[in-house]
Amino acid sequence: MKKLIAAGAATLFATFAPMGASFAFEAGNTECIAPANAGGGWDFTCRQVGKALYDLKIVPSPVQVTNLAGGGGGVAFAEVVAKRNGDDSLIVAASSATTTRLAQGAFPGASRDQVRWLGTIGADYGVIAVAKDSPVETLADLFEAVKENPSAVSFAGGSAVGGWDHLKVLVAAKAAGIEDARSIKYVAFEGGGEAVTQLLGGHVQAFSGDISETKGFVDSGDLKVLAVLAEERLPGEFGKFPTAKEQGIDAVGANWRGFYAPGGMSDEAYDFWVDAIKTTYESEEWKAVMEANGLMPLAEFGDDFNAFVSGEIANTEALSREIGILQ
Incomplete structure (x- = not known):
């Protein structure tokens, strides 16, 4: 595998770029941060999508999953913004919980513009x-x-x-x-x-x-x-x-599930990851995962996802004021 990763750019590119895509960024050792302990929805998102990315040969090696719990996702958000802002090989699991906390100002000093929003992999309905x-x-x-x-x-x-x-x-x-x-x-x-x-x-x-x-x-x-x-x-x-x-x-x-990336990620890497998430979402392999786990269709990627996130934050701000969480 080391020989494969070290191979010429053209070979690596042809083998692991998402179908029909062409990017200057080359995926190597990739990582997904799940902003909670094992067993929850963010952990599910990282592990299932990470497996699909590797199985579909979108990335050349298994995606490393890092559980970074704390602050309802705030610890991971702060880590990415402060210490890993330019990491082109990092993606972070996100959901409605992420935009909820941003809408309520629960991540001190944080805003949606500090990261780049990649795309969704489905909608996860709530249960009691x-x-x-x-x-x-x-x-x-x-x-x-x-x-x-x-x-x-x-x-x-x-x-x-x-x-x-x-x-x-x-x-x-x-x-x-x-x-x-x-x-x-x-x-x-x-x-x-x-x-x-x-x-x-x-x-x-x-x-x-x-x-x-x-x-x-x-x-x-x-x-x-x-x-x-x-x-x-x-x-x-x-x-x-x-x-x-x-x-x-x-x-x-309905809880959307998807990913954001470091705000300083290069445009080439961002385009790669947007296409990688979209390719995974559209695959037969992912459709089987969705069916097995109760995920419903929700397809938002790149600029469309960025606009979707803005709308989610605005709606949550309004709801939070209505029920007294925000003044």
């Missing part, structure tokens, strides 16, 4: 779940329990207080008739995997996350999904989970 042995059977029952005794029901999520997992609970609670958002108890953890672990340990009573990060726990029988926050039931095996809307709670929440 409980442990398998919980007596709660429906989302309506869960919120009735909150109304009766708010202090007795804690929700866990893999984003910080005020983050996307928290917002999903507040939106659903509001739709269920709970007017005071401050009555909802939310406990933040560094990633969905840790949040589920706390749920299974009996330390919290409910979990707010996304389909992709709950699938393994559902398959093992540890989680009971009360509702998917989608307009209608998802296709395939995920169709067994009811929506919040069909339970009389008009709450929808």
Whole structure:
């Protein structure tokens, strides 16, 4: 493999450039930062896309995945901006949680313009779940329990207080008739995997996350999904989970998943990575991953994704003010 990486530019280029693309940048030892601990949605994004990039021969060697938890993604964002701003071989997993934190000013001194936005790899619908042995059977029952005794029901999520997992609970609670958002108890953890672990340990009573990060726990029988926050039931095996809307709670929440790159990344590398993410997204291999993990189509790349991110931040700012998180 070392000989391959050291080969002439023309050979490397022809072998590993995304289909139909031509770039001055040559992919070598690449890295994906997952801004949370193993087991959550960002970890899933890095590992699954990293595998696809290598399997599709878009990159010449396996993508190194680095888990860098802290601050709801803020530690990773600061690391990239301050220390790795010019790294052409680095991509970072992002999602609605990322734009939520940026919208709320939760990353001190940070702004969306400090990084470059690459593209999406799908939309991950939100879920609210409980442990398998919980007596709660429906989302309506869960919120009735909150109304009766708010202090007795804690929700866990893999984003910080005020983050996307928290917002999903507040939106659903509001739709269920709970007017005071401050009555909802939310406990933040560094990633969905840790949040589920706390749920299974009996330390919290409910979990707010996304389909992709709950699938393994559902398959093992540890989680009971009360509702998917989608307009209608998802296709395939995920169709067994009811929506919040069909339970009389008009709450929808889709978490986009994708990547950003260092703000100082060269234009050649940026073009390479935009095309690499797009090529992966359009591949049959990735379509199979999406189907297996409940990801829904969402295709935004390069300039279009940059505009999409701007819109997401503006919308989240408005929602955060509406529910009292921002003044």
